[in-house]
Amino acid sequence: MGSEYWEYANWITKVTLYLSVACIIGGLFCYFLFYRYLDFQKKILHYIGFSTCLGFFSSLLGLGVLIGSFADAGILGMFDTNYAKIILSTATGMVHVVRITCFALLIALMGGIFTHHKVRMYMWEKVSFFFLLIPIIYSFSQLGHSANLSIFPQILLSVHVLVMSLWMGSLYPLCMATLKISGLELQQRIHLFGRIASVMMVILLLCGLSVALLLIKHVDVLLTTAYGYGFILKLCLVAVILLLAAVNKWYLTPRLEIPTFAKKLTYAIFFEILIGLSILATTGYITTVVGIE
Template sequence: MISEYWMWATWLTKVILYLSVAFVVGGAFCYFLLRQYLELKESILKYITIGAGLGLISSTLGFFILIGSFANTGITGMVDPTYINILVNTPTGYIYVLRSISFALLLLLMVVKLNRNKGHFSIIESSIFCVLLLPIIFSFSQLGHVANLTLLAQILLSIHILVMSLWMGSLYPLWKTSREISGLPLKDRMHVFGRIAAFIVGILIACGASVALLLIKDFNTLINTAYGYGFMVKMFFVIGILLLAAFNKWYFTPRLQHPKFAKHLSHAILFEILLGLSILLTTGYITTVVGIE
């Protein structure tokens, strides 16, 4: 493999990592949002479990891909003991190891939860879940360009990742909800989500814009670099998903007592999922393949 292949492999693992965190955070949020619907609980728990599993795979694979890119001797370089020993004793290596351990313990927690067939999360289980999630979220600020910025910038990015994951990860459970329940119960849950989402979007935009201003220091970077072009493409998708979310909230949600509008909402959420995936793919591309110049 040449270095370009390692770069694309890193991009793929990063996108999977984004998805895994979205599954876990959004799934956990929807678990509590929809806790009265027993028919949805098990599927949401499985959704979170899949996210934890994907996170463990992407974190572990990302570590060995980084080793392979350093060794640059082909696939066998991914297990080069010399480079493993070097990387594992660096701050970057610590972050990869901590993230992998957190996902592994989170996966164990979810597997035990599913096997016990107990839908309700106890206070202890919820606390363990949150404790394991915190280092995963904060790890994003310790790798990449933001790691060289101030603590405030790192905190802003961590909050941005958290609320982004909550929103994106909620889309599949909400799509499933639109197909499993109907009428006034569906309208009520979507109305509650819409109110929370309005607050989430505000935080998302504020934190995202702040981090972007810290990274993109002048207008020339935005219009004359590959990173800037990619960032503008990402903003195009972001504006699209915001407009669609607003349309869902103000047009479909008030009419969900009628079955036909529930079906239309289901299709709209699928399109929102597609836009969300496009955002994650673009974000992974500009932070991995391109990088800020």
């Protein structure tokens, strides 16, 4: 199994991890956004529960891929105990362990919620989510090329990941909300999300561009390398999703009392989801398979 296969495997696990974190954070946000709708909150909890399992297995697989790439003995190299001991003794290995542990605890937390068949979370459960998600979010800045940055850029990257996750992970619940809720109630919830999303966009762009300027120190990197081409593609996709968000906020949302516009919003958000997945895939590709040359 060549090194390029391990790189592609790492890409897939990273994109899956991005997606799971986004769904957890965005799901929690929508859980509070739709606090009046118990039946819908229950569906969101299942969305979060599935995402925690996805995050755990993608993190576990990510560690296995890392071990396998060093062992260079095919798929069975993922279970090489000697290389596992070496990697787990490094800072990179410990980041993976912390990430896996946090996801495992999130699964246990969700298991407790589902076991008691409840929809409303206790305060300690909400706080637990907060403290368990912090190390997971921060872990993205501790791996790859961003690990060599100073603490402030790493914090900026973590905030970028947090806001991106909140926005991207909210899209599917919002899409489902357009099918479950209608009229003025839907308009009010979507309008509130739009107001919060406006702030998120500004933070997302400021943090993302700041980190990009620190990583891409020469214009030649953008114009002559695969990383640069991928980064430009990512910017184009971000521009498209921002345009869609603007259409949703300024054109569709004010007209949601009309049933046909609710259906149009469903299609628009679904398209946003597709663009969002493309952004995650592109980000994962340029940070794993390509890298900054």
